[in-house]
Amino acid sequence: MSVIILLIAVSLTLALGFLAAFVWAVRHGQYEDTCTPAMRILSDDQNPGKTPSPSQPSNQAKP
Amino acid sequence: MASIAVKPIIAAEADAAPPSAARPTGPGRCFHCGEPCVGTRFAREDKRFCCQGCLTVHELLKESGLGQFYELSQHPGVRVRGKAGREKWAFLDDPVLQRELLDFSDGGVNRVTFQIPSMHCVACVWLLENLFRLHPGIGESRVNFPRREVSVTYIPGRIALGELAALLSSIGYEPRLSLEALGKAAAPASTHRKQWLQVGVAGFAFGNIMLLSVPAYLGLDSFSGPVFRTLFGWLNLALALPVLIYSASDYWKSAWLAVRQRIVTLDVPIALGLAALYGQSAFEILTGRGEGYLDSLSGLVFFLLCGRVFQQKTHERIAFDRDYRSFFPLSVTRQAAAGEAVVPISQLEVGDILILRQGEIIPADATLVRGAGQIDYSFVTGESRPVSREPGDHLYAGGRQIGATIEIQIVKPVSQSYLASLWAHEAFRKHRSESLDTLTNRYSRRFTWLVIAIALAAAGYWLTEGNPARGIKAFASVLIVACPCALALAAPFTFGTAQRLLARAQVFLKNALVLERLARVRTIVFDKTGTLTTPRSEAVSFHPLADEDSVPPDRSARAADPTAGAQNFAGSPSGLTAGQQAMVWRLCRQSTHPVSVQIAESLAPAPAAAPVRDYREIPGAGLCGTIGNHRVHLGSRQWLEGLGMPVPPLPAAAGTPAILAIDGRVLGAFLVRGILRPDTQRLIRDLSQRHDLALLSGDSERERAQFEQLFGRAGHLRFHQSPLDKLGFIRRLQDGGQVVMMVGDGLNDAGALKQSDVGVAVVERIGAFSPASDVILPGSRVPHLGAILRLARQATRIVRLSFGISALYNAVGISIAAAGILSPLICAVLMPVSSVSVVLFACGMTAWAARRSGLPQLERGPQNQDESCP
Numbered sequence: 012m013s014v015i016i017l018l019i020a021v022s023l024t025l026a027l028g029f030l031a032a033f034v035w036a037v038r039h040g041q042y043e044d045t046c047t048p049a050m051r052i053l054s055d056d057q058n059p060g061k062t063p064s065p066s067q068p069s070n071q072a073k074p
Numbered sequence: 075m076a077s078i079a080v081k082p083i084i085a086a087e088a089d090a091a092p093p094s095a096a097r098p099t100g101p102g103r104c105f106h107c108g109e110p111c112v113g114t115r116f117a118r119e120d121k122r123f124c125c126q127g128c129l130t131v132h133e134l135l136k137e138s139g140l141g142q143f144y145e146l147s148q149h150p151g152v153r154v155r156g157k158a159g160r161e162k163w164a165f166l167d168d169p170v171l172q173r174e175l176l177d178f179s180d181g182g183v184n185r186v187t188f189q190i191p192s193m194h195c196v197a198c199v200w201l202l203e204n205l206f207r208l209h210p211g212i213g214e215s216r217v218n219f220p221r222r223e224v225s226v227t228y229i230p231g232r233i234a235l236g237e238l239a240a241l242l243s244s245i246g247y248e249p250r251l252s253l254e255a256l257g258k259a260a261a262p263a264s265t266h267r268k269q270w271l272q273v274g275v276a277g278f279a280f281g282n283i284m285l286l287s288v289p290a291y292l293g294l295d296s297f298s299g300p301v302f303r304t305l306f307g308w309l310n311l312a313l314a315l316p317v318l319i320y321s322a323s324d325y326w327k328s329a330w331l332a333v334r335q336r337i338v339t340l341d342v343p344i345a346l347g348l349a350a351l352y353g354q355s356a357f358e359i360l361t362g363r364g365e366g367y368l369d370s371l372s373g374l375v376f377f378l379l380c381g382r383v384f385q386q387k388t389h390e391r392i393a394f395d396r397d398y399r400s401f402f403p404l405s406v407t408r409q410a411a412a413g414e415a416v417v418p419i420s421q422l423e424v425g426d427i428l429i430l431r432q433g434e435i436i437p438a439d440a441t442l443v444r445g446a447g448q449i450d451y452s453f454v455t456g457e458s459r460p461v462s463r464e465p466g467d468h469l470y471a472g473g474r475q476i477g478a479t480i481e482i483q484i485v486k487p488v489s490q491s492y493l494a495s496l497w498a499h500e501a502f503r504k505h506r507s508e509s510l511d512t513l514t515n516r517y518s519r520r521f522t523w524l525v526i527a528i529a530l531a532a533a534g535y536w537l538t539e540g541n542p543a544r545g546i547k548a549f550a551s552v553l554i555v556a557c558p559c560a561l562a563l564a565a566p567f568t569f570g571t572a573q574r575l576l577a578r579a580q581v582f583l584k585n586a587l588v589l590e591r592l593a594r595v596r597t598i599v600f601d602k603t604g605t606l607t608t609p610r611s612e613a614v615s616f617h618p619l620a621d622e623d624s625v626p627p628d629r630s631a632r633a634a635d636p637t638a639g640a641q642n643f644a645g646s647p648s649g650l651t652a653g654q655q656a657m658v659w660r661l662c663r664q665s666t667h668p669v670s671v672q673i674a675e676s677l678a679p680a681p682a683a684a685p686v687r688d689y690r691e692i693p694g695a696g697l698c699g700t701i702g703n704h705r706v707h708l709g710s711r712q713w714l715e716g717l718g719m720p721v722p723p724l725p726a727a728a729g730t731p732a733i734l735a736i737d738g739r740v741l742g743a744f745l746v747r748g749i750l751r752p753d754t755q756r757l758i759r760d761l762s763q764r765h766d767l768a769l770l771s772g773d774s775e776r777e778r779a780q781f782e783q784l785f786g787r788a789g790h791l792r793f794h795q796s797p798l799d800k801l802g803f804i805r806r807l808q809d810g811g812q813v814v815m816m817v818g819d820g821l822n823d824a825g826a827l828k829q830s831d832v833g834v835a836v837v838e839r840i841g842a843f844s845p846a847s848d849v850i851l852p853g854s855r856v857p858h859l860g861a862i863l864r865l866a867r868q869a870t871r872i873v874r875l876s877f878g879i880s881a882l883y884n885a886v887g888i889s890i891a892a893a894g895i896l897s898p899l900i901c902a903v904l905m906p907v908s909s910v911s912v913v914l915f916a917c918g919m920t921a922w923a924a925r926r927s928g929l930p931q932l933e934r935g936p937q938n939q940d941e942s943c944p
Contacts, residue, residue: 026278033274
């Protein structure tokens with residue numbers, strides 16, 4: 012029956028892992044705005060090569 | 075979708091263009107913003123644009139590889155109005171101001187959050203998040219659409235803050251910077267997050283404890299021995315501890331607070347039950363007598379927290395507690411020796427000379443130095459007619475200059491103006507002792523004493539029977555099973571559902587408790603302008619006076635019936651030729667005076683008409699100009715008579731007359747008056763069956779007759795009401811024991827809204843300025859007030875019914891418990907069954923009541939997209 016003890020230990024560890032993931036998500040503001048991401052996904056990026064980074068100046072800039 | 079009339083334009087208040095209900099599409103419309111456009115002056119390839127601004131933005135987007143913007147929705151742009159000049163935003167480069175505005179700054183990289191009211195659709199989100207392609211100094215930008223905010227990271231060495239704001243406004247997304255934006259950089263997100271964490275911890279523990287409890291219920295002992303029982307018991311105790319300490323912490327705190335104040339709220343029996351549950355369970359497990367009730371404990375806390383999360387649905391985008399500072403701009407133009415400079419309001423000093431352009435707000439009490447003041451005080455007094463001021467006259471803060479540019483000299487600091495002092499009035503700072511006298515708390519008071527009495531009686535009974543062990547068990551069992559889970563869930567889920575359904579119909583409540591007060595409302599007080607009458611589309615009728623027949627019969631009949639509201643005669647006012655109409659339209663388009671704006675809006679646009687020459691606008695008198703080879707005058711009787719054009723007597727009708735003369739011959743008069751919102755008559759009739767009604771207006775009495783007819787003899791009508799008069803009126807009603815609802819808009823109602831039991835702010839655009847209130851209602855929903863009140867009454871009835879159901883469960887549970895035979899298994903079944911059934915009943919009944927109440931059904935989906943693109 013000791014396998015049950017092992018199973019319980021594994022399942023609890025797994026559940027604690029999920030709880031930790033949840034805590035991380037809440038702490039990092041994943042639950043702050045649940046609306047905009049749904050809109051963001053509608054527009055797929057056409058030039059995925061460009062990433063928004065201030066250190067990579069874009070040549071097409073025109074203020 | 076029956077959305078409110080929304081047009082995503084920048085600086086809507088200062089804008090004089092006709093408001094269109096929806097953004098129309100099709101040919102003849104600007105490719106960028108969808109406004110109608112004339113001619114092909116601004117065209118590129120096969121696309122047409124309404125103005126140079128739209129064309130420039132389009133080209134900029136194309137060059138930067140942002141053409142995808144136009145694929146995301148039709149005409150997604152926002153028309154660029156006014157100059158988006160760099161100078162206008164120069165004040166943002168002030169380091170003192172920046173310190174208060176920036177979210178983050180480490181010298182190398184800054185982050186700032188701008189409010190952008192004109193953001194309205196998917197394409198806007200996309201464009202604003204691709205700002206980095208427009209300028210090398212911009213890094214990541216993130217949009218929070220519900221709040222209409224964008225956070226931009228930028229390198230101050232490459233782009234100044236002012237430059238960034240100018241870039242945003244040049245593509246049509248002018249940031250809204252009000253005085254309120256200063257010093258609120260820290261977002262109040264922590265309570266929100268804590269709630270989620272508490273629910274998460276409770277849910278985690280609940281699931282695992284259930285898993286570990288099932289073997290005990292199934293009799294695992296019989297073939298595995300007591301090892302597992304002890305192990306599972308200890309594990310359960312450990313898992314339940316964070317639930318008790320962390321997840322339920324708010325209940326402990328508020329129960330302790332209630333006990334200290336010697337009152338009983340619902341949290342007291344909850345805390346009592348939790349303590350009994352954990353105490354009994356720990357005792358059973360530690361002594362090896364049983365498996366305890368820890369699954370019930372964690373389940374109870376989990377359900378309670380779910381109810382709280384469900385109820386505390388907040389409308390983040392909508393601020394319910396705003397004051398005058400959010401109405402004020404952040405900067406003004408100051409006249410200095412070195413010329414004009416845009417400075418932050420916080421740097422203004424007494425004696426400064428300011429330059430106010432058309433549509434700008436007077437930030438502090440001041441004296442008019444130069445120019446003709448045409449001040450619209452509607453936000454302060456409610457009077458919709460602008461007043462003329464001469465140089466030397468005193469001007470109050472909060473007024474808006476609607477004529478030509480003026481110069482004013484500040485006589486009092488911003489914080490000591492009449493408006494600010496009005497706000498400092500104690501009534502404006504009144505705080506209702508909220509949330510203690512709620513329906514739930516009234517019931518729980520009786521409930522708690524009853525439960526304690528039963529528990530003591532049961533214990534006493536078994537003691538006299540000579541069975542003290544059973545007596546103690548019965549005492550604890552009663553407290554455990556009577557833990558008012560169902561009672562605690564009824565109100566959150568009923569009111570939460572009602573609040574959610576109302577939000578879908580664009581009626582936003584500050585919190586769920588407002589519904590309880592709404593249900594008790596006896597007297598309803600209305601403001602006039604902007605509440606019962608629509609602020610913009612005042613009715614215009616034309617009364618020809620020339621020659622033989624003075625007034626056509628149908629029009630005079632309409633004028634005599636004030637509630638019918640002579641509708642805009644789009645394109646065909648009797649008595650004027652198309653050419654004459656075109657001339658009037660042209661002339662009126664030159665002016666920003668409300669009467670001219672109304673007249674121009676009522677006429678069919680005639681952009682082909684000849685331009686106006688020699689245009690003159692004499693404040694308080696009228697307009698004149700030459701169109702083609704005709705001289706057109708439009709203005710007051712005195713002015714025209716002064717110019718030597720005798721005006722025959724006008725038909726007596728309510729409204730402001732504007733007399734039209736072409737080439738010196740008087741043709742007739744335009745009458746402009748406020749019209750009621752559609753269905754107002756039905757609304758008043760509907761409400762007057764159950765409620766006392768009153769009307770308070772800052773306006774003059776010119777429309778008294780119209781409203782007397784509407785409200786009947788029983789209604790109180792008061793005109794010339796100052797903000798303090800309104801407040802006093804509400805207070806007198808309350809002193810008479812009435813529960814008062816105030817429906818109003820604008821700053822002039824702010825005190826009354828706050829004083830009343832339920833303050834309802836009427837807005838034309840959700841997210842636009844509204845004073846502090848309990849309910850925010852778009853103008854188009856005012857006719858549904860009756861339905862809203864009905865739904866509130868139904869909801870309280872549903873809560874009472876749910877209490878009945880929970881009382882039934884409690885009767886069963888308590889009788890088992892008092893007999894001293896409660897087992898963890900019975901508890902584990904009874905607790906979720908009672909909770910779930912009450913929740914289902916509350917949600918289902920409320921949804922049904924909402925459907926029957928006659929509220930407009932909006933389609934499902936994020937409510938904040940109602941004002942999005944076509």
